[in-house]
Amino acid sequence: MRETISTSAAPAALGPYSQAVRAGDFIFTAGQLGLDPATGALREGVAAQARQALDNLAAVLAQAGAGLADVVKTTIFFADLADFQTVNAIYGARFVGAAPARSAVQVAALPQNGRVEIEMVAYVPR
Numbered sequence: 001m002r003e004t005i006s007t008s009a010a011p012a013a014l015g016p017y018s019q020a021v022r023a024g025d026f027i028f029t030a031g032q033l034g035l036d037p038a039t040g041a042l043r044e045g046v047a048a049q050a051r052q053a054l055d056n057l058a059a060v061l062a063q064a065g066a067g068l069a070d071v072v073k074t075t076i077f078f079a080d081l082a083d084f085q086t087v088n089a090i091y092g093a094r095f096v097g098a099a100p101a102r103s104a105v106q107v108a109a110l111p112q113n114g115r116v117e118i119e120m121v122a123y124v125p126r
Contacts, residue, residue, distance in 0.1 A: 009059035011035040014111055019060045027064045027122040031077065032056040033114040046083040046115040050090045053118045061122055070122040071100045077117040081106040087116050 005020035005027065013019060013030065020029040034049025035042055035056070043052045054068075061067055076087060084104065092099070100120075110117050 005060060005064045007059055007063035009037060009063070010056040011037045011040060020064055022064055025123055025125045027061065027066055027070075027120075027124060029057055029060050029120045029122075031075075031117040031119040032060070033110065033112060033117050035112070035114075042112050042114055047086055047090060049114060050087045050116050050118075053116060054091070054094050057118060057120055061120070064122075064124070066122045066124045068094055069097075070124050071095070071120045072123045073101045073121040074103075075119050076102065076104040077110060077119075078104065078106045079110050079113075079115045083115055091118075 001024060003022040004018045005022060007019065010019055010032065017030050020027055032053045033042065034052035036052060037056065037059070043049045058068055061070065076091070078084065078087070
């Protein structure tokens with residue numbers, strides 16, 4: 001069973017992909033940048049981008065009937081790993097209790113010259 005998840009509370013996809021897909025009991029999100037869903041503009045600075053990306057992901061998960069407490073795996077993509085500590089502090093404040101498994105990697109570039117992009121996998125038994 002596969003279901004596409006979409007919400008106007010997060011930025012629209014920048015290409016031919018879905019904001020998220022539910023497959024059985026799992027929800028797989030697309031990566032989210034720090035784009036303001038109302039304006040489509042990228043937030044200024046890595047801290048603001050990380051907060052907005054997490055807000056966007058929370059909105060997508062909410063549309064699927066899930067929340068950050070249901071997240072089992074995340075991947076964080078950095079334009080510069082020098083931003084790791086800043087993003088790590090913001091990220092850590094969003095996950096109370098058992099944090100999900102996580103990967104963090106530096107990439108050559110992110111869309112729209114973003115500094116951080118985050119994707120998630122959530123588990124929500126039906």
